Amino acid sequence: MSTVQGSPVTPPRAAPIIRSFPEPGKGIQQAYRELDLADTGTDAQRKALGDLNLLPRPWDPASLTQPQLRLEVWSWLEAVATWLNLEYVWDVSAMIPPCWPQHPYLVHEIAVIADQRRRAGRALTSDALEEWHRYALPSFIDRMKGRTRNYCEEGHQDWPAKGRFARHVSDEQVNERRRAFNADQQTQRASRASQQPQGPQLRVVDDGLAVDTGTGEIVD
Template sequence: MIVLPFPAPPLAVLAALDLLRSVHGREGGQAFPASAVAELERPWEPASCTAELAESIWSWCDDVVLWLNHEFAWRPAQLIPACWREHPHIARELPVLAVLRWEAEASAAPGQIEDWNRYALPTFCDRMTDRLGESTCRTGRHQAWPAQGRYAHSASQQRMAGRGPVP
């Protein structure tokens, strides 16, 4: 096979996307209260989801990473590292990229796929490469967060100064 099909989302992810689509396309164009939408699980934002749905999203993202690495990464430095789950900057963006691709695949015209190829994927790859820098993750050996010490120091200073909690 010349190209592989994009991995389908798990049923739980599809159900959440269908619910959101139905809210978005309500009859009569009546706005759905923003507070109600904020309470819905949004698969592109796993922090808004139950643990069960989030695990389905992460599993789907594993499949999407394999697909992306096969279909779009020619050089080793372009690969999404196997340790992507240990990189919040990658893990936060992958579900968005996956949902955008899934929606583009369902489109009746090629415009959304072209936009995904032209904008979503390249900007994701550029940000990932920039944020990983020269880390060994790109060569298959995970490197712990280099800024962790400074972050921990800053967070403890904020707490000591009474500036509020740090997540």
């Protein structure tokens, strides 16, 4: 231990300057391998995967129907959110709130930003990571700040738009929108009917006979 003007100086605690991006668990890694095969694999490999539309996509947690895999994704996103707050945030307004799982829009956004950061880190050049730094991360932070504002600074707050959403899904408003949809459909039907040609449409075939294209009858 050294001293400065007679006062002991404790050396700084050993710690890394930066920390590595959190790696996903084995289940998520397997999901990514299957997605890579679906994208670049052979026809046989793609066929072995089954319906490609049903493959779990870690950047879209709603696509994860296996409970264990879903839990693994939550653990990964928790690690990513903590990593982002530690490695990229200086001003408190850019902090991902600790109640982020209670904000569906943040769940969607963090899943995508985690996926893009993983892909950028695995690239063979720095281009994708520079794009992530320049566009993806700042855009995410700006959207988060615009939506969250200061509602959860001292703890999670109830959804400010809860009352308005309740009105949105009320029977009265749902029926009002359905009436608008039905009116639009009727308008399109009337428009199509008015554009129908009047009288039979004839087409001359090889032997010189005229055929009504609507009924298929030969017209003298």
